Amino acid sequence: MKLKYLSILLLMFVAAVCQAAEKDYSICAVAGFHEGNQNRFLTDLAERVAAKNNLFGDEKCSAALKEGKAAGERFANPHLERRASDYEIIRSATLFSNMIYDSILSRVKLQQ
Numbered sequence: 330m331k332l333k334y335l336s337i338l339l340l341m342f343v344a345a346v347c348q349a350a351e352k353d354y355s356i357c358a359v360a361g362f363h364e365g366n367q368n369r370f371l372t373d374l375a376e377r378v379a380a381k382n383n384l385f386g387d388e389k390c391s392a393a394l395k396e397g398k399a400a401g402e403r404f405a406n407p408h409l410e411r412r413a414s415d416y417e418i419i420r421s422a423t424l425f426s427n428m429i430y431d432s433i434l435s436r437v438k439l440q441q
Contacts, residue, residue: 361399400414
């Protein structure tokens with residue numbers, strides 16, 4: 330009985346470690362999106378976040394950058410049809426930009 334519970338606990342631990350070991354490349358797609366959308370400020374910030382997390386130079390990050398850039402270009406041109414995968418990238422890019430702008434605005438104090 331103890332062996333069964335120990336095995337289940339070990340299996341849960343291994344699954345958690347494997348999930349934690351996978352890198353999140355969505356910031357690479359966000360950087361690409363803002364580059365394709367020609368927003369240099371947000372592109373630079375997203376690239377800095379990716380660099381701090383040691384994602385640059387990775388094949389998956391490069392692929393996410395390209396996909397994000399294509400999504401940003403389609404987003405900037407209303408005549409181009411969007412793909413289903415674009416909406417997740419747009420959502421991530423919107424969340425990122427909202428976090429950045431909210432952080433900046435939280436430091437701004439208007440004097441009356």
